[in-house]
Amino acid sequence: MDSGAIRRRLAFGAAVLAASGALAFTAAGTAQAATAGGCAGREVRTLPFRTGVTHVYKHHGFVCAVTLAKHPGRTQTMSVSVQxxxxxxxxxxxxxxHHAGPVTVNAGHRCVWIRGSVGRSTVSSGWILC
Structure with missing residues (x-):
């Protein structure tokens, strides 16, 4: 084998290794994103309020919500509901x-009502995603 063939094989091996490493980092980032809020799917609404925020996700007819505290760390009353x-x-x-939820319901194509609270501050969406 001549030195040109050896260089080509080494370059190909390095390219395969780099691609597999990039794929591994991408897959790990995707898994983290899916579990960060605890809900699968895409985020369809963000409902902010004074002491927190409620994130709403939808995936194949399922609606999921999680309420996050604006100032996490101390124990406080929190809630999230999906109807x-x-x-x-x-x-x-x-x-x-840190958070209440996630809460998931099979909504199909029906409207949903989301509520979230942290401490005494609350948010209520009304009927959405109809």
């Missing part, structure tokens, strides 16, 4: 340091 029209709300309420 598909015609059903009872699914609620996560308790004393948390």
């Amino acid at each position: 598909a029209r015609g059903n009872l709300p699914v609620v996560d309420k308790g004393r948390y340091k």
Whole structure:
């Protein structure tokens, strides 16, 4: 084998290694993004309020919501609920340091009502995603 063939094989091997490393970093970043809020799918609404924010995600007819505290760290009362029209709300309420939820419901093509709270401050969406 001549030195040109050896260089080509080494260059090809380095390119394959670099591509696999880039793919591994991309896959790890995607997995992190999917679990950061605890909800799958794409974010369709952000509902900010004085002491926090409620993020709403949708994926194949499922609606998921999570409420994050604006100032995490100390334990405080938080809640998040998702109600598909015609059903009872699914609620996560308790004393948390960072977030309440995620809460997921199978909404199909029905409207949903999202509520979130941190401390005494709340947010309510009204019927959305109809």
